[in-house]
Amino acid sequence: MKRFDIAVCGAGPAGSTVACYLSRAGYDVILFEQAEFPRHQIGESLLPFSWKIFEEIGFAQKVRDAGFVQKFGATFHSERSKAGHSFLFEKSVNPLFPSICHVPRDKFDAMLLDHARECGVTVMQPHAVRKVDKHPDQVVINDEFSVKLLIRANGITNQQAHPDCYIQNDQEDNATGIYSYFPWKRRTGTNRDGDVLIDLFYENDEQTTPSWAWAIPINEEVMSVGYVLRTHVFAGYRKEGKSLNDIGQELLARVPFIQESISSTLPMEDYRMRFNFQRVSRQIVHEREIFIGDAAGFIDPVFSSGVHIGLNSARMAAKIIQAAQLPSGDFSQAALLPFQMTYRRLFWNYYRFVKLFYEKNLVENLFLLTDPERDDYTRQLTREFTSILSGDVDSPNSIIRSLDTARLTINPEVREVFGSAAALPVKLETEVNNI
Ligand SMILES: Cc1cc2nc3c(=O)[nH]c(=O)nc-3n(C[C@H](O)[C@H](O)[C@H](O)COP(=O)(O)OP(=O)(O)OC[C@H]3O[C@@H](n4cnc5c(N)ncnc54)[C@H](O)[C@@H]3O)c2cc1C
Numbered sequence: 001m002k003r004f005d006i007a008v009c010g011a012g013p014a015g016s017t018v019a020c021y022l023s024r025a026g027y028d029v030i031l032f033e034q035a036e037f038p039r040h041q042i043g044e045s046l047l048p049f050s051w052k053i054f055e056e057i058g059f060a061q062k063v064r065d066a067g068f069v070q071k072f073g074a075t076f077h078s079e080r081s082k083a084g085h086s087f088l089f090e091k092s093v094n095p096l097f098p099s100i101c102h103v104p105r106d107k108f109d110a111m112l113l114d115h116a117r118e119c120g121v122t123v124m125q126p127h128a129v130r131k132v133d134k135h136p137d138q139v140v141i142n143d144e145f146s147v148k149l150l151i152r153a154n155g156i157t158n159q160q161a162h163p164d165c166y167i168q169n170d171q172e173d174n175a176t177g178i179y180s181y182f183p184w185k186r187r188t189g190t191n192r193d194g195d196v197l198i199d200l201f202y203e204n205d206e207q208t209t210p211s212w213a214w215a216i217p218i219n220e221e222v223m224s225v226g227y228v229l230r231t232h233v234f235a236g237y238r239k240e241g242k243s244l245n246d247i248g249q250e251l252l253a254r255v256p257f258i259q260e261s262i263s264s265t266l267p268m269e270d271y272r273m274r275f276n277f278q279r280v281s282r283q284i285v286h287e288r289e290i291f292i293g294d295a296a297g298f299i300d301p302v303f304s305s306g307v308h309i310g311l312n313s314a315r316m317a318a319k320i321i322q323a324a325q326l327p328s329g330d331f332s333q334a335a336l337l338p339f340q341m342t343y344r345r346l347f348w349n350y351y352r353f354v355k356l357f358y359e360k361n362l363v364e365n366l367f368l369l370t371d372p373e374r375d376d377y378t379r380q381l382t383r384e385f386t387s388i389l390s391g392d393v394d395s396p397n398s399i400i401r402s403l404d405t406a407r408l409t410i411n412p413e414v415r416e417v418f419g420s421a422a423a424l425p426v427k428l429e430t431e432v433n434n435i
Helices: 013-024 050-057 060-067 105-119 232-237 244-254 306-325 335-361 364-367 376-390 412-418 426-434
Strands: 006-009 029-032 074-077 084-088 122-124 132-134 139-141 143-148 148-153 167-168 175-183 194-200 211-217 221-232 270-272 279-280 289-291 403-405 423-425
Touching: 006 013, 013 029, 013 105, 029 364, 050 306, 060 105, 074 376, 074 403, 084 122, 084 364, 084 376, 084 423, 105 122, 139 148, 143 306, 175 232, 175 244, 194 364, 211 244, 221 232, 221 244, 232 270, 289 306, 335 364, 335 376, 364 376
Parallel strands: 006 029, 006 148, 029 122, 074 194, 148 289
Antiparallel strands: 074 084, 132 139, 139 143, 167 279, 175 221, 175 270, 194 211, 211 221, 403 423
16 A cells, blocks of 8 residues: 555646645645546636735746736626726736736646646546545545545536535526637737637527626637526527537627637637536535535636636645644544635635626626726726636735625525625625615
8 A cells, every 4th residue: 555645636726736735835645637638628717816826836937937828807898788898907906916827728737737746746647536445544545545635626527426515506597608719819919918808698688697708818829719608598509409519609600799809700629518517515525535626616607716716725725734734633524624614705705796797797787887987986896896806805905805794695505505604795785786
């Protein structure tokens, strides 16, 4: 039996990052990745506050040197009102990080995994975690490796292995994404061409919940373009017998704003799909076991928050693990529970804004239909919202600190997980209630 302190399952951003933190803290870490790299993954637009984590694990300079396309803000536009607004990170409440980048995930994930190796992590690849046996004093993996703690960072596929872990919302409340790649056409020739573009569109005049399209330049030539629909809307297309490529091209025709940023409407490869992706977990710590990243939960990607949440959950897990190790080496569920509580706050902060985005059409109503910079009050509101788009969720004076009691109507199952702690920033909540 080969012995390590900690095993990590999955080398996405969450898994490689937690492995870096723990190895740098002196733990003997083994990381299992089932796929050969480079491998495809969606989730290409990062958030500026991820710089904090890249710095902490010594990875920031490598990201700067990689020449990724820079992103200075997020531009939202509506095909219904034809209005748009750019949220610039430098205008957020704490403009510590005025830019970040978009990344081709095959390259980025391989870079981060290489960095984990350099940090001293033992990497097994391709090597799937197939069998996990828990004992009072150890976890045995694939009958071959003994560790004190297992960190599950194996992405959304985890639902199959742990059906009890997830609350999957109903179809009204969930979304499906389809996407492909197109040749990038720069609209202005300035660095603002790197903004992530989010274009709201609607099936018909009655639809109040927006569908949306993204455009994200993942390198100097290629634009990632995708569409996110409520799953029941997507199912409607499928019932008509349409293929993914048919649906993708039909949706592309609906978003002329996105088309301005591609030089051909012919996709470079077949469309891919992520079906009903939003999930909330019931329990993410167990005896000698923690779930992080998408394996812990996944929110709709409208605010590009997936990788950021994954990185932050890795950071939180590493801190709690370090605290639990000393002085007793206690990896019981009780010792790990603080991770679950901190993680839920982070997840919840994004989750409720996603709910508002759909249920109240937050962006169109608050920031597109009226001038979001018209007075001091709305300017402040816009700055606060920009902070969310920057990933600024734990600065002392961030929007998240000014929370009030929630009056959001949420899925009862989700409320059961989060309790009644649902909350909104005071000002934003008042505005939303007035819509
Ligand atoms: C439509 C869509 C658009 C998105 N857009 C964005 C965006 O713009 N920005 C953003 O930040 N996020 C976005 N996301 C979210 C993003 O894709 C994820 O949040 C992110 O990839 C999660 O990282 P992770 O490390 O948790 O998991 P993953 O990246 O999924 O990595 C998990 C790894 O575990 C490995 N694995 C699985 N099982 C095993 C096993 N048994 N043994 C060993 N290895 C295993 C897998 O091979 C994989 O490499 C988007 C998601 C969707 C669905």
